Amino acid sequence: MTNVAVGLQGLTKRFGRTVAVDRVTLEIDQGEFFSLLGPSGSGKTTLLRIIAGLEDPDEGRIVIDGKDVTGLPPYARKVGMVFQDFLLFPHMTVGENILFPLRMQGAPRAERDERLGWIVKLLHIDGLEERFPHQLSGGQQQRVALARGLISRPALLLLDEPLANLDRELRKEMEVEVRRYQRELGIPFVYVTHNQEEALTMSDRIAVMRVGRFEQVAPKFEVYSDPATAFVASFVGHANRMRGRVAALEGGRATIDWDGARFAVPAPGGAGVGAAVDVFVKCERLTVLPSGSAAPAGANRLDGVLRDVIFKGQIADYIVARPSGVEIVVSEAASLPRAKAGDTVLITWAPDTGHGFPAEGA
Amino acid sequence: MAAPRRLFYRSETRFLLLGLPGVMFVVFFLLFPIVSVIVFSFWRTESYEIYADWNLDNYRTVLFEGTYLTFLWRSIVTAVVVTAACLVYAWPVAYFIAKYGGRYRLLLVLALAAPFFTGAVLRLSALQAIMGPIGVINMALGMFGLPAVEFLMFNKFASGIGIAYLYLPFMVTAIYLSLLNFNFQLLNVAKVNGARPWRAFLTVTWPLNWIGTAIGITLVFIPCLAESLTPTFLGGPSGKLYGSVLGLQFDQTGTWALGSAMGVLLFAVCCVVIAVMWWTIDLRRTGFTGAGR
Numbered sequence: 191m192t193n194v195a196v197g198l199q200g201l202t203k204r205f206g207r208t209v210a211v212d213r214v215t216l217e218i219d220q221g222e223f224f225s226l227l228g229p230s231g232s233g234k235t236t237l238l239r240i241i242a243g244l245e246d247p248d249e250g251r252i253v254i255d256g257k258d259v260t261g262l263p264p265y266a267r268k269v270g271m272v273f274q275d276f277l278l279f280p281h282m283t284v285g286e287n288i289l290f291p292l293r294m295q296g297a298p299r300a301e302r303d304e305r306l307g308w309i310v311k312l313l314h315i316d317g318l319e320e321r322f323p324h325q326l327s328g329g330q331q332q333r334v335a336l337a338r339g340l341i342s343r344p345a346l347l348l349l350d351e352p353l354a355n356l357d358r359e360l361r362k363e364m365e366v367e368v369r370r371y372q373r374e375l376g377i378p379f380v381y382v383t384h385n386q387e388e389a390l391t392m393s394d395r396i397a398v399m400r401v402g403r404f405e406q407v408a409p410k411f412e413v414y415s416d417p418a419t420a421f422v423a424s425f426v427g428h429a430n431r432m433r434g435r436v437a438a439l440e441g442g443r444a445t446i447d448w449d450g451a452r453f454a455v456p457a458p459g460g461a462g463v464g465a466a467v468d469v470f471v472k473c474e475r476l477t478v479l480p481s482g483s484a485a486p487a488g489a490n491r492l493d494g495v496l497r498d499v500i501f502k503g504q505i506a507d508y509i510v511a512r513p514s515g516v517e518i519v520v521s522e523a524a525s526l527p528r529a530k531a532g533d534t535v536l537i538t539w540a541p542d543t544g545h546g547f548p549a550e551g552a
Numbered sequence: 553m554a555a556p557r558r559l560f561y562r563s564e565t566r567f568l569l570l571g572l573p574g575v576m577f578v579v580f581f582l583l584f585p586i587v588s589v590i591v592f593s594f595w596r597t598e599s600y601e602i603y604a605d606w607n608l609d610n611y612r613t614v615l616f617e618g619t620y621l622t623f624l625w626r627s628i629v630t631a632v633v634v635t636a637a638c639l640v641y642a643w644p645v646a647y648f649i650a651k652y653g654g655r656y657r658l659l660l661v662l663a664l665a666a667p668f669f670t671g672a673v674l675r676l677s678a679l680q681a682i683m684g685p686i687g688v689i690n691m692a693l694g695m696f697g698l699p700a701v702e703f704l705m706f707n708k709f710a711s712g713i714g715i716a717y718l719y720l721p722f723m724v725t726a727i728y729l730s731l732l733n734f735n736f737q738l739l740n741v742a743k744v745n746g747a748r749p750w751r752a753f754l755t756v757t758w759p760l761n762w763i764g765t766a767i768g769i770t771l772v773f774i775p776c777l778a779e780s781l782t783p784t785f786l787g788g789p790s791g792k793l794y795g796s797v798l799g800l801q802f803d804q805t806g807t808w809a810l811g812s813a814m815g816v817l818l819f820a821v822c823c824v825v826i827a828v829m830w831w832t833i834d835l836r837r838t839g840f841t842g843a844g845r
Contacts, residue, residue, distance in 0.1 A: 242744050264743040271744040277737055280839035281759050290755075294746035322836055338745065348744075 194256075195220045195378040196241065196346055201250035203236055203402075210236040211247070212402035218346075221376045223369065225389040225410075228399030229425070234382045237399070238348050241380065243267050255345045265294070270339035274351040276331045278323040284334050285319035291342040309337045312371065329360045336368070340375065347372075349381045353388060365391045386426050390414060398422045420547040423470035430476070430518050432469045433549055436461055444546060449514050453490035458546030466549035473521040475543045478508045481534040489538040494518065496533045510535055586819065592812035600806040610813035620797065620814065627794035628821070630708065631776035634716045635723075638772050639765070641716075642723035649724075650731035661728055664721045672718060676785040679714050683786070706788025714782040719775060723768040730764020760839045766829045774822050794818065 196218040203211040210233045218224045226234040239245040241252060243264035251260045259267050270291070278287050285306060286293075292302045310316040313333045323331055332352060339347050352368075353361045369392045372379045383389050389396050390410050397407040398421070406418035417423035424431060434448030436458070444457040446469055458467050478496075485491050494510035497517065506524040511517050520537060529535070596605045614620045649660045667675050682688045683704040690700040703709050734757065742752035758765075780795030787793070798818065801811030 244740050244744065263748075264740070265746045265748055267744075269744065271741070273737070273741065275737075277735070277741045279738060279741070279756060279760075281837045290742070290747075291745040294742075294751065342746070 193219050195222070195254070196380070197251075197253035198237075198241070199251045199253070201237065201240060201247045201252070203233075203240060203245060203247050209402050211240065214250070214402075214404060216397065216404070216407065218378055218380060220378060223372050223379045223381065223392055223394045225381045225383060225393040225396045226399055227383055227386060227389040227396050227426070229384055231401075232399040233402040234384075234399045235350055238271075238350055238380060238382050241346070242269055242271050242348050268342075268344055269346045269348055270342065270344035271348040272332075272335050272339045272350065272352045274354050276323075276328075276335045276355070278331055278334055278338075280323055282322075283319060284315065284321050284323065284326070287323065287334055288319075288337045288341055290338060291344075295342060297342075305341050309341045312374070313337050328356055329364065332356060332364065336371070340371065340377070343375070344377065347377050347379050349379060351383055351385075352381075354383075354385070361388070368392060390426075396426075398425060400425075417470070417545055420468050420470070420550060423468075423545050423547070428473045428519070428521065429470040430473060432471070434467060434469060436463050436465050436467055439463055443541060446546065449512055449516055451492055451512075453492065454541035455544040455546050456542060458548060461546065461548045467546045468549045469544055469546045471539060471544040473507070473519045474505075476518070476520040476522075476537055476539045478510065478520045478522060478529075479536045479538060480529075481536050483536055485536065485538040486540075488541060490541055492518065492537040494535055494537060496529055496531055496535050498531055499529060508535075510537055589812045589815050589819075592809055593816045595809045595812075597807050597809040602808055610810045611817075613810055614813050614817055620794075623792065623794040623797050624817065624821070626708075626792075627777050627779070630712060630715065630779075630793060631773050634712055634719070634776050635769055635773045637712075637716050638720050638723040639769065642720060642727055642768065643765075646724050646727035646731055650728055650734070651736060661725060664724050667717075668721065672781055673785075675718065676714055676782060679717060680785055683710055683713070706786065706791065708787065708791045711783045711785075711787035711791040711793070714786040715776055715779050718779075718782065719772040722771040726764050726768030726771060727761065730761040730767075734760055759837060763833060763838050763840070766833060770826060770829050773825055777821060777825075778818060 194217050196216075198214055198216045201211055201214045202209065212233070214237060226237060228234045236245060240247050241254075243259070243262060243266075247260070251258060253259070254267060254269065278284075279290065282290070288309060289302050289306055292305060297305075306319070307316075310319065313336060315330060315333045315337065318326065318330060318334075323334070326334065332355075335352065339349075349368075353364050356364060365388055368379075372392075381389070381392060393410045395408065396410050396413045398405045398413060400421050406413055406422045408416075408418070413422060414427055417426060423429055432446070432448045434446040436444050437447045437452060438445040439457055439462070442457050443454050444461070444467075445452055445454050446467065448469070455469050455471075458469075461467050479485065481493070492510075492512065494512050496508060497511045498509045500507040500509070501524060504523065505521050508520040508522065508529070509517055510520060518537060592602065593610055594606050594608070596603045596607060596609070645664070649657055653660050680687065684690070685700060685705055687704075689704060693700060704713075738756050738760070739752050742756050743749070747755060778795045778798070779793055780799045783791045783793045783796050787796075794814070798811055798814045801807045801814065
């Protein structure tokens with residue numbers, strides 16, 4: 191058996207004239223935590239539903255565990271799925287909900303009891319088996335939904351924004367836990383989310399999706415630190431976008447004319463001198479200094495006036511206005527405690543950080 | 553603290569004002585008639601006059617003179633068969649409207665109720681004009697030189713079709729209203745978790761819509777038991793039901809006391825039916841979650 195858990199080949203799905211999923215090809219490995227990240231309407235949920243068998247693709251093939259399941263109905267695919275609004279069966283107890291997949295498979299009673307005991311321990315929901323879903327908290331309901339998805343040890347677990355309905359604190363906690371269950375069980379997870387923090391926290395690899403296509407498929411660190419497209423650069427992490435022109439190209443580095451200033455970035459692929467480019471620099475890669483400070487040699491420098499400081503605890507966002515009124519956001523540990531609105535400041539960053547792309551629609 | 557509130561705004565006053573119409577309805581249109589029917593059933597009628605002589609003769613007649621119980625039994629069998637037919641027919645109709653009706657849902661449900669825009673007599677006459685000896689079906693058969701179909705004429709079967717036609721909309725509406733509140737996503741959950749469509753229906757759709765279905769069953773079954781109009785139009789001599797015989801006691805033979813005893817018996821049967829339906833409903837097993845979480 192190969193190491194590939196799921197193979198998608200040229201999947202396409204159209205709804206009327208809109209192409210929801212556009213020729214998607216992908217391989218997900220055994221034991222991998224894979225996230226589909228994208229804004230709403232990017233086709234990530236449709237793709238998940240195609241893998242589950244809840245939608246039929248117009249073109250392409252789906253292979254799960256070496257078996258072509260393209261035409262098979264959902265109940266013959268051996269996948270588990272966790273839905274956004276939990277979707278527990280309201281007329282069944284927690285125990286019956288969790289056991290539902292095994293009951294459908296006709297598993298013997300002894301096996302059912304053993305598996306139930308195992309999964310409720312794993313997910314810390316033991317003692318709730320006799321309750322009904324409406325008697326549970328949101329977090330408990332989510333765990334029950336997870337338990338139902340995992341109890342039959344599916345070849346693959348699909349998760350459709352499972353934490354979106356939980357409050358922030360609980361979500362943070364569940365992110366870590368979901369990741370832990372995935373590691374312990376070694377079942378590949380395909381996780382759909384529009385929340386980049388969730389994707390970054392949990393995944394091994396991330397596919398960033400936009401209008402039915404993959405913009406980038408890469409390990410999460412790479413997606414974050416080395417975005418392949420302007421869309422990925424703006425969607426993952428928090429970045430300043432600066433639209434300028436290439437003034438010079440030299441030794442893998444480009445000098446950009448922007449807002450009456452000049453700075454250097456790694457040369458954008460496919461943009462010659464004079465071309466319009468979008469440059470993205472992550473907010474936390476910038477440093478804000480009191481005006482007149484000495485910047486490290488060779489660093490980019492931009493002047494501005496501190497307009498506001500948004501203190502967030504661990505970090506603060508410094509909002510700096512350029513003379514033209516354009517604003518730049520710098521995220522840093524609160525290192526300028528006495529900085530106040532109206533101070534003139536200096537923004538610096540290393541010329542090898544930041545990513546430029548030929549400007550779209552320019 | 554606030555000044556004493558005026559009479560109208562006191563919660564007890566509002567409680568009474570709100571409750572009064574319901575209480576009056578129950579007293580005047582339910583309790584009062586039932587009590588009088590029960591009282592009459594122990595009295596005696598003679599030559600179109602009712603006398604307050606307390607006795608059990610009416611019950612003796614109804615229970616031990618063969619024909620009445622035969623009619624009752626026939627009515628019960630008819631009601632069972634008609635209800636089952638309505639159930640089987642109504643489920644797919646209601647399911648289709650609820651799931652695929654989209655913005656035309658209401659219109660489709662109204663279309664089902666369209667026959668109600670006319671009276672029952674008119675509707676039954678229309679059925680007669682379709683199924684009767686000189687009705688559309690037999691005329692058409694005659695044009696092709698085929699013999700007339702007799703099973704559609706003046707018998708139990710014809711009156712069964714008529715009754716089902718009258719009450720089917722109740723069943724469809726009850727199931728449809730239940731399905732409106734049903735989350736069809738749960739079926740996807742069942743399917744992904746290994747349930748074939750039929751299994752998903754039995755384990756998820758059916759139990760979660762049982763209250764609505766039970767209401768539909770009751771709404772069809774009970775009036776079926778008392779049905780008298782349809783057999784008159786479509787039933788012929790062999791299709792006569794308990795309701796028709798009961799009606800005779802009041803509008804023809806003037807034996808109100810005997811009719812009342814028949815009514816009490818019918819009422820008792822209805823109570824049993826409702827009790828059985830109630831017994832089948834376990835609120836926790838229907839997804840009913842009470843007033844709040």
